[in-house]
Amino acid sequence: MKKNKRWMMLAIYGATFMTAIESTIVVTAANDIFKSFNNQNDSVSLLFSSYLFASAIATPFLSHWADQIGKKKIFLFGLALFTLGTMLCGLSTSYLSLIIFRVIQGIGSGGILPITFALIGDLFDLEQRGKIMGLNNSAWGIASLIAPLLGGMLVSNFTWHWIFFINIPFGIAVFLIVFFVYHEKKQPIKKEKNSHYLRQQVIFAVLLFLMLTSIQLMTTNLLLGALLFLFGCGLLWGFIKLERKEKMPILPLTTFRKKNFLLFVAVIFLINGALIGFQVYVPLWVQTELHFTPTLAGLALLPSSILFITGSYFSAQLAGYFGKKKILLLSLTLILGIFGIMSFLPASASYLILLLLAGFSGLGIGLVFTISLITAQSNATEENISTVSGFITLCRTLGQSFMITLLGIFYSFGFAHDSQTLTGYHLVFLFSALIIGGILFLILPRKIENF
Structure with missing residues (x-):
């Protein structure tokens, strides 16, 4: 065995x-x-x-x-x-x-x-x-x-x-x-696989396609894309209400009701969006502001990757020793500080400073992501663990899709405003800091019980 x-x-x-x-x-x-x-x-x-x-x-x-x-x-x-x-x-x-x-x-x-x-x-x-x-x-x-x-x-x-x-x-x-x-x-x-069940799957697929398309549309027509996305969110909310009446819903609704499940799924959604933004825009910063080679730009993420692995691997032990809530609060505070610094970092900042910031960011994100994933998955049962894991993965993918598009809009706006890429980077990391701040607020003691 x-x-x-x-x-x-x-x-x-x-x-x-x-x-x-x-x-x-x-x-x-x-x-x-x-x-x-x-x-x-x-x-x-x-x-x-x-x-x-x-x-x-x-x-x-x-x-x-x-x-x-x-x-x-x-x-x-x-x-x-x-x-x-x-x-x-x-x-x-x-x-x-x-x-x-x-x-x-x-x-x-x-x-x-x-x-x-x-x-x-x-x-x-x-x-x-x-x-x-x-x-x-x-x-x-x-x-x-x-x-x-x-x-x-x-x-x-x-x-x-x-x-x-x-x-x-x-x-x-x-x-x-x-x-x-x-x-x-x-x-x-x-055996409950009938036309009614198939209809649920088709409707959900159409809703996802509508929302994902609206996200991409935001890059060319922000207002139309945003309206289409809000329309998709409304339809999705209606679909979830209908799912509650189904004998065999395709969404893990019983797990939704369990304590803190949706909260940690939201954390996974947002933290993955912040992570992909960091991975895309730090190498670009190295190339456009420091004028380094693409190889050095890629290597700027080396400390982030190594400490992401370290944070992920030791997250369970640290959470068991200090408590999950304390580790999450400290990690999110660390990430918030890193993104806050990068939103005001001058173009003259050295490569070494970017490496240090990348390393600490990777450590914090590795801790937050793994603890959130384990906590969310612990709400699953043996009968629906694949469905719950799939929903978590879906939220992870949607977080990356939505956030990378939204961050791109902020970057383009900053660049168009004063024709400097640095302003675009500052807006990207400032918005990411606001996202992390929002997560931090959500898991304050008055918002979540001991777990």
Whole structure:
């Protein structure tokens, strides 16, 4: 049994690393991709949003099906589809076909990442889960270190197609390990799959598509995008009210009612948005303000990645010793201070200062994210752990999608206001600081009981 757990942990880590590196390495090859297809830069967002949108929409459905027919089947389906999509992306002969294959990739990833959380919850008890989650989260930190250097090397020495091909062996290896090693506890297949249930799934997919589209629309038409987003939020609220009357809702509504679940899901949503903003705009700062090379710009995130891994790994032990509430408060205060400093940092600030700020930020975010994830997932039951994990992953993806677009609007506004990129950066980090301040306010003692 212990041997099987070790193999499964290797498979889970490999699957997480595979999706993590896919999310970051494409950035390094974007310019070459557009050149090879003679494409215009105005469609650059499609390369990323097609994958992100497909993943967000597929996540809740595949997670729910995992609770119905088994985590192993859905996980293998996600791995197979992701690997197939990856291979097809590498073989793409047109920009349109690449976007279509990115959608296939995204659907596959929707069946991978949330199920890795569910598998950890299934294989390890609550005491072990914190350390294992922290270890698994290190895949994101390592991917963020390797991807810029590996992507640059592949594009320089081969072609952009190889940024996709390198993931194929990972997908095949993880598939074989899970297929032969993982033996899931047999559960009866629930039969309540009728047209009424299918209608719930279709409505929810349309709502997600509407909201994600409105987020992208904000970059070109802020007012129309904002109105469409508010309209989508209203429809989503109505959908949740209807879900409460369903015998078999596709959303984990019973878990919603449990203490602090939605609060920590909101923290996951916002902290991931702040994290992706930091990862995008710090390297840009290094290139535009310090005029350093892209390699040094990527390495500016090295301290953040290392201490993110450290914070994630030791979060459970620190929370057990000091208490989760105290660690969360201290970590959020640290992140708030870092973003506050960066919102006023002069262009003359040295590279070393950015490295130090990145390191402390990574430590704080690693602690907050892992504790929030464990706390939210602890509300799940054995029957709905995949659905709950999928919902958490969905909120994580939506947080990244929404915040990176919103931060881009602030950056563009600052740049347009006085034609200086520094003003754009200051607005980005000031807004991020306000977000962190909002989270900090939400978990003040009067807002949350001891947990």
